[in-house]
Amino acid sequence: MVCISKGIEIIHLSLYLKDKKILIIGDLHLGLENSLIDQGILIPKSQFNTIKDNIKKILKESEVKKIIINGDIKHEFSRINKQEWNDVYSLIEFLKEYCDVEIVIGNHDYIMKQMLDSKGYKTSYFVIVNDIIILHGDFIPAEATTKKIVIIGHEHPSVLLREGSKNEKYKCFIKGKWKDKVLIVMPSFNPLSEGTDVLNEKFLSPFLQVSIENFEVFVVGDKIYNFGKIKNLV
């Protein structure tokens, strides 16, 4: 467990708000494997169980009262297939056996919001916990400027590391400044999503249209590694 900001810990690919016992996981992109299979990429259909097992491990390690899914619970933008809805539904029902669940709507979720609401699930475009605002990051609501800490997903940050002749992408958290706030960007919780290399690729989020050279990188490997500032990695 590594502290990324006061009272906020990194556990595996999630964030834990210690005081309130809230766990935040981002960018599940359920259905991603189906979309890869549709594209002809051969992968085993194990994504759902892997995600569930990884969450179970975290829930065993820490006391969690509420889980916030920070956007993009599903992958496909334009349609909802049955498999995807089954996965979303059974994941939420699984989580609800352990704790409260709140779903932040990401840009991939707009068409599913109504279905989630009709099941009685709690959905919103941002969640505020004391001086923290948790949101997906595809747009900036006015409320984001009123809190000290902003936690977003959406970008799936990762970093490409070279070890000898081998290149490997590792998911990471990045932390820096947006206006006078602390901005934390979470990685995707989906094992199949490799992510955007923070050293070489352009970001989409309006929160990240700034220089990120002074952002700190926390790499998720067998444990969490603080790699220091991005400018020192290039």
Ligand SMILES: [Mn+2]
């Ligand atoms: Mn997104």
